[in-house]
Amino acid sequence: MNRRDFLLTLAGTVPALMLASRRPALAAKSERIVSIGGAVTETVAALGAADRLVAVDTTSRFPVPVQGLPQVGYLRTLAAEGILSMGPTKILASALAGPKVVLDQLAASGLLQMIPDKPTADGVEAKIRAVGEALDLDAEAEELARQVLADMAEVNRQLDQVQDRPKVAFLHNVGRAAPLTGGRETPASAIIELARGQNAFADFAGYKTAAPEAMIAAAPDAIIMTGGAIERFGGMEAVLALPHVAGTPAGKAGRIIKIDRLYMLGFGPRTAHAAADLAQALHPKLDLAGLPERAWTQS
Structure with a gap:
């Protein structure tokens, strides 16, 4: 191949290569x-x-x-x-x-x-x-x-140092007259375990309606609730006055931990940060170093 033919071939090949290299980006954009x-x-x-x-x-x-x-x-x-x-x-x-x-x-x-x-x-x-x-x-x-x-x-x-695991209940309201609690095999139970708590309702799987007597018998040291559930109950004061809450150690100590549902229970890329935040709330005396900010933790 002489120089002229080579240059003509190259001139035709380069645009084709450039187009091929751009196809994934163009496909993604479309x-x-x-x-x-x-x-x-x-x-x-x-x-x-x-x-x-x-x-x-x-x-x-x-x-x-x-x-x-x-x-x-x-x-x-x-x-x-x-x-x-x-x-x-x-x-x-x-x-x-x-x-x-x-x-x-x-x-x-x-x-x-x-x-x-x-x-x-x-x-x-x-x-x-x-x-x-x-x-x-x-x-x-x-x-x-x-x-x-x-x-x-x-x-x-960091949580290997935890000695005592508080009993934690997840209390939810989705428009029902009575609140629900989360048992084992639920996202609530999983995040509680990751944060070195113990689910106060690990004796059943899934979600069940919570009777006041069952909540008092479970004696949770802390109760976690989504902001939406707290609003549906009528606010934090109304939550603390619920018979499901008032007679528990958590209610008497005012230990209602407000959580963001997607952050704590979604089990997406921010889960490690969510577990660290809940752990700090459950173990306030621990000196946890926290985690580095990541690009995907920013809103």
Whole structure:
């Protein structure tokens, strides 16, 4: 090949190479993602892909800018029509989403990718890797998972000094006349354990209506509640006056710990920081060093 032919070949090849190198970026930019599940959305943002989101569900509250996106309803009461009307190229849904008939409809569209959602450290890692794979951000997911697991390991190291684990109850209200408590195999129980507390209602699984007598018998040293639940009960003074609370050690000491639902119970990238914060509230005499701020912990 003479020099002239070589230069002509090169001139034709370079633009093609440049176009090929830009295809992943162009494809990502053209993606329209509907994210269902607060921790799924949080993970999308932590991987640097928030600009691909076109709609989210009502549990998606972090980072703050996602609150300005169109909403497709509550995680467990979805409707396929509203989701598909957003013109998504991909739908990422937490394994907690429902109802099943709607998930089946979304699956039939070929756009749905389910994301595992278990309230454990391993579950957080699996969630990050699944979202990363769905977004073709495997390397970014690998690094995010590594840092989150390093933070979890540091929390565990600092909490090795804990000797006495207080009994903790999760009290919730979702519009029912009586409050609910969280037993084992719930996100509330899992975060309590991570923070070196012991669930006062570990004798049953899931959530149950709490009778005043059961709360008093469980004798929690502290009670954790979401801000929304406190408001639905009528405020902190009303909570402290509840028969479920007033007769417990937690009620008598005024140890009601207000938590953010997604932060503490979502089991997303911020879980290590949430566990550290709850641990400090449960063990105020401990001198915990805290964790480094991460890009994904900023709103």
